[in-house]
Amino acid sequence: MTGFTRRTALALGAALAAPRLAHAQATQLAIATGTTGGVYYPLGGALANILSRNIPGLSATVEVTGGSVANNQLLGAGRVGMIFTQVDASVDAVRGEDRFRGRPVKVRxxxxxxxxxxxxxxTAATGINTMADLKGKRVSTGAPGSATEVMAFRLIEGAGLDREKDFRARERLSPAESTNAIKDGxxxxxxxxxxxxxxxxxxxGASPGITLKLVDHAEFVPKIVAKHGPVYFPEVIPAGTYPGQTTDNHQMSVANxxxxxxxxxxxxVKKILEVTWGKRAELAQVHAEGRNFTLDKQKTAxxxxxxxxxxxxxxxxxGAQLG
Incomplete structure (x- = not known):
């Protein structure tokens, strides 16, 4: 014990403190995703894991949120550092419009x-085959703070319906809650x-005794684009994407x-992109949409x-052609 000098004690103390100091200096990155029944949440979890493992000194975590509108608000408030978001919600945020009126966010x-x-x-049992058939029905337009709600309101208006008057009831549920509510009648x-x-x-779609139905609405896209700009475009969800889905669904899409x-x-930003792009195959293993994170998608428009x-x-x- 005679060799245990004051210098040795100080060195040992510094060594023991080093992990705590390194931990204290770690950069925290909160990533806002969405509800647990969607795609943002599992992809966000995978992304947080990838970044934490591959960027020294970075600790990334996932936040469950209402969705894109809430995410842009959280980003503007400095409560998260990165977000998954629909383009339409971020366009509104940058312009200070709709839910962001008077509170623009410098989203990049x-x-x-x-x-x-x-x-x-x-479901087939409801007799709903068109958007017009929703009149007088009980519907959910998405969780509060979600881009689903914003886009649903725009689609409802484009289809000539009044969200305040034309439904027997209008709920604001997450997708998982909505599915359970349909099951419960x-x-x-x-x-x-x-x-x-x-x-x-x-x-x-996989629930016994239920036949899933997706309502076509692509015909209303031109009217919606005329009012809200070219952030929306028609696409098709192919038959068989979901259990019991026997026909193609012609619908409206937006980029994430x-x-x-x-x-x-x-x-x-450079480090985040280097790691994310380099490990994109891991995102695809978590959800099929991860395969659609491709170079040709990187367009300014x-x-x-x-x-x-x-x-x-x-x-x-x-080598992306941003356009």
Whole structure:
């Protein structure tokens, strides 16, 4: 014990304190996703894991939220550092319109991910075959703070319906809650915007005694675009995407992006993209939509909001034709 000098004690104390100091200095990155019944949440969990494992000193965590509108609000308030979001919600945030009136957010795109598809979900037993058939029915227009709610309201208006007067009841439920409500006979239809397939709709289609039906609505896209701009476009959910889905569903889509504030340091954005792009196969293993994170998707028009400068430089270096 005579060799245990004051210098040795100080060195030992510093060594023991080093892990605590390193932990204290770790960069925290909260990623806002969505409800647990959608696609943002599992992809966000995978992304947080990838970033935490591959960027020294970074600890990424996932936040369950109402969805895109809430995510842009949280980003603007500085409560999260990165978000999954639909383009339409971020366009409103940048412009300070709709839910962001008087409170614009300097949202910047760092990657275009995959397409989000509006799904108007019901069952054969309800007799709902068209958007007009929703009149007098019990519907859910999505969780509060979700882009589903914004897009549902725009579709309802485009279809010539009044969201305040034309429904017997209008709930604001998550997709999982909506599926359970249909199973329990408390709801006739619900709106949900997500990648496909999504677990809540799959669950409904696989339920015994239930025949899933998705309502066509692509015909209303031109009217909606005329009012809200070219962020929406028609697509098709192929028959067989969900259990019991026997016909193609002609619907309205919008792109998804990963976004940050304009103040995120260039080097951090570059590291996030290097790791995310390099490990994109891991995202595809978590959900099929991860396979749609591709170089050709990286278009300025699809991003909808300005690129973060470091992201724009990254994608150009990868050979993306941003347009």
């Amino acid at each position: 795109a760092i990657a275009v991910l995959y397409t989000n598809r509006m799904q108007v979900v019901t 408390k709801l006739d239809a619900y709106f949900f915007v997500s990648g496909v397939p999504t677990s809540a709709v799959t669950d409904l 992006i990963l976004a940050v504030l304009d103040t995120m340091p260039d080097e951090q 699809a991003a909808g909001v300005p690129w973060h400068p470091a992201a724009e430089a990254f994608w150009k270096a990868q």
